[in-house]
Amino acid sequence: MQESGVPYFSQWETPGMTLPVLAEGWQALLSDPLWRQSGAGTVEEYARSAVNVCGMACLKMILAARGEIHPTLELARVCTAYGGYVVNEIDASIKGLIYAPFVSFAAEHFGLGAETMTGVETSAIPDLLSKRRFFIASVHSAIRWPQRKPPSKGGHLVLVTAASQQTIRFHNPSGHDKASQADVTLPLAVFDRFFANRGISVDA
Template identity: 40%
Template sequence: MTSSVQTHRVPYYSQWESADLVPEFVTGARSSADDPLWQKSGADSREEYAFWAPRICGMACLRMALDFWGHPVPPSVPLLRDALDAGVYVRTGETTVKGLIYAPFADWVTRRWSLHAEARPQLTAEDIIAESARGHLLMVSVHYTIRTLDPTPPQRGGHLVLAVDSGPEGVVLNNPSGLPGHSQEYHHVPWAEFDRFFAGRGVVLGRSRANPGLATESRT
């Protein structure tokens, strides 16, 4: 495993305010509207929070990156509203959302924070290792069941996690919907396991400005 990113620990942010309650949220045992810390999100109501919390894995990854590089970290829902204005997400109905869309996301991150943000519609394990060695963080598209390393995920992609380091043996992930004490932060996943979940696309994030690429993520 490389040491380029782990020299400084990447802070962890869940897509729910109560990270310890993620097992209840993802199983449906507790509604997101019943998150006791929902007001920390900056949402105007429980209903607004409950709609967006399951959908903002990408914003949680961005918050981790912003904190890691010393930027102020906005609350999740105001950050999401800015992303909506930038075309990063598109409401397509009362209950449906298109996004996170990579190209406007990369452009928005570059303009607002002057970070390197490069959409990568084709991304390999070798690319992840190389970018990690450069000190970059990577938002990568995986199936959400990576949190338990499901032996038979139904598909690849659909959920964004932050690759905070990688090496020949595997990748280290901060997962916005990971399980506390198991797969939330610094979860090492061997490449052979990772391949079952990984859609082969993502966004590279770094300190310096870069031109955004073209790609989309259909949902978070």
């Protein structure tokens, strides 16, 4: 497949932070030199939030494809106001992305047609993309290493930009190197091992 032409953004401001985050947890992001670009008020806010904003990175890429650039955590802040994220006031843990509030947020703020999808067979994604331009797919984050068998499906979001009956192409906000970040192309059967059969279709 050809390149998508869709701008790529990591969920970290420095795309190379994936392996440190995997090794050290969110605290690794306290040393991200580009954290201010996220829209966070403090580096602590950035570090705690960035591990949960794969969905906002997908939205940022969709908006960038039509020429708009929005800081990732500014998007997350407004999405939280809609209920797309729920912050635990005791330990500052974050639950989300919650799909239904995100759909409302995307429609009201950006005029995006979006729909929550469940029970989506991997083989149906090409037809789905013939109706809407993008599909934000729930996959296991280990998809950055497609040769591995994931322990489960879902829990991480990637932006699918194209699919045929044989292959699928996507941007992964937490890819650890260039090959696993932008315009990743995998056989549908490999993608299926990670895909939780749910996501959000989006028409920009």
